Amino acid sequence: MDLRPIARGDVAAVAHFLHDNLNHRITPATWASAITPTWQRDSPNHGFMLVCGGQIVGVYLAFYSQSCIEGRIEKICNMAAWCVLEEFRSHGLRLVKAILGQDGYNFTDLSPSGNVVQLNVRLKFQFLDTGTAVVANLPWPGWSGTRVVSDRESIEAILQGRDLEIYKDHAGVPAANHLVVLKGGQVCYVMFRRDRRKGLPFFASILHVSNHDLFRVAARHVYSHLLTHFGILATLAETRVVRYCPRLSFMLRSPRPKMFRSDRLQPEEIGYLYSELACVPW
Numbered sequence: 022m023d024l025r026p027i028a029r030g031d032v033a034a035v036a037h038f039l040h041d042n043l044n045h046r047i048t049p050a051t052w053a054s055a056i057t058p059t060w061q062r063d064s065p066n067h068g069f070m071l072v073c074g075g076q077i078v079g080v081y082l083a084f085y086s087q088s089c090i091e092g093r094i095e096k097i098c099n100m101a102a103w104c105v106l107e108e109f110r111s112h113g114l115r116l117v118k119a120i121l122g123q124d125g126y127n128f129t130d131l132s133p134s135g136n137v138v139q140l141n142v143r144l145k146f147q148f149l150d151t152g153t154a155v156v157a158n159l160p161w162p163g164w165s166g167t168r169v170v171s172d173r174e175s176i177e178a179i180l181q182g183r184d185l186e187i188y189k190d191h192a193g194v195p196a197a198n199h200l201v202v203l204k205g206g207q208v209c210y211v212m213f214r215r216d217r218r219k220g221l222p223f224f225a226s227i228l229h230v231s232n233h234d235l236f237r238v239a240a241r242h243v244y245s246h247l248l249t250h251f252g253i254l255a256t257l258a259e260t261r262v263v264r265y266c267p268r269l270s271f272m273l274r275s276p277r278p279k280m281f282r283s284d285r286l287q288p289e290e291i292g293y294l295y296s297e298l299a300c301v302p303w
Contacts, residue, residue: 022071022072022073022078022109022112023071023072023073024069024070024071024115024116024119025069025070025071025072026065026066026067026068026069026070026119027056027066027067027068027069027070027080027082028066028067029057029067031067031070032053032056032057032067033049033053034077035052035056035067035070035077035080035082036049036050036052036053036056037049037052038077038080038104039052039080039082039102039104040052042104042106043102043104044303046303047301047302047303051195051302052301054193054194054195055194055195055196055297055300055301055302056082056300058084058190058191058193058194058295058299058300059189059190059192059193059194060086060190060191060295061084061085061086064083064084064085065085065123066083067082067083068080068081068082068083068101068116068120069081069083069116069119069120070116071105071109071112071113071115071116073109078105078106078108078109078112079104079105079106079109079112079113079116080102080103080104080105080116081100081101081102081103081104081116081117081119081120082100082101082102082103082297083098083099083100083101083120084098084099084101084295084296084297084300085097085098085099085126086099086294086295086296088290088292088295090286090290095127095285095286096125096126096127097126097127097128097129097295098120098123098126098127098128098129099128099129099130099131099295099296099297100120100128100129100130101132101296101297101300101301102297102301103116103117103137117140117144121144121282127281127282127283127285127286128146128281128282128283129279129280129281129282129291129296130146130279130280130281131279131280131293131296131297131298132277132279132297132298133278133279133280134277138278138280141280141282144282145282146280146281146282147280147281147282147288148278148279148280149261149278149279149280149281149288149291150260150261150288151259151261151276151277151278151279152259152260152261152272152273152276153257153258153259153260153272153273153276153277154257154258154259154260154263154266154267154270154271154272154273155255155256155257155258155270155271155272155273156240156244156255156256156258156267156269156270157244157254157255157269158225158244158245158247158248158253158254158255158256159241159244159245159248160245160248160249161241161242161244161245163242163245165242166204166205167202167203167204167238167239167242168202168203168204169200169201169202169203169239169242169243169245169246170200170201170203171198171199171200171201171246171250171251173192175201176188176199176200176201176210177189179201179203179208180201180208180210184208184210184231187210187212187229187294188210190294190295191212191294191299194299194300195300195301195302196214196215196297196298196299196300196301196302196303197212197213197214197228197299197300198212198213198214198215198225198251199211199212199213200213200243200246202232202235202236202239202242202243204235204238204239207232207235208231208232208235209230209231209232209235209236209239210229210230210231210232211227211229211230211231211236211243212227212228212229212294212299213225213226213227213228213247213256214226214228214298214299214302215251215253215302216257216303217303218257223253223254223255224253224254224255224256224257225247225251225253225255225256225257226256226257226259226298227256227257227258227259227262227263228262228293228294228298228299229262229292229293229294230262230263230264233263233264233265236263237263237264237265240263240267243256244256257273258270259276261288261289262293
């Protein structure tokens, strides 16, 4: 049983493994695209894998990025898809130890499920506040001076500076969708993903909002645009992401947990950019 870092040359085999053993809805080509986002050119690896008899029997993906927080550069490792064949489960913790054994990183796990949550607790991970409001996406007239655009040409012409950099980093990743809100000379860049609840793919989850004040004022136009241009019936808005509780919404009883481990970062400094949430379209 060999434990190896996932190198660029392993991506195709890892993508087929994850398609066959973790999520059949995601094609091997989409898995491969998700594993190798454009921003991750200098990452140490793409996670780790277990190999037995020349065959992959376990995988733990990782996404790496850097953030400037309070004037300092912080390295972040997002622990993503973890899949080990049943007969090799006893070796699964080797993958966890390999990822967490990398020095200098802050770690996030933004989709832990089942026993992983309690394992993370034992490994000193903390919970993020993922209180989530559910908003019905209702049609709304567009004559109020607010405009929402979602075509690539318009977005690239409007965004500037850091917003444009973030957009270009995420424009080609499989799970990220983008729109821009314009009102009274102000701009708000919004990134979202399509999401499932109880197997139904009719939801949008907000991943990033660049101008919270404008979003709060123009949110109903965003929800309307999601309905009319993307066919999405409802929006899942984490209050820590949108920084308000939408009107005519209700809070999920059991929002999905998200966790992080760091001795330097505070919960409010943890975001969802440059992570599996933008890359992997479950």
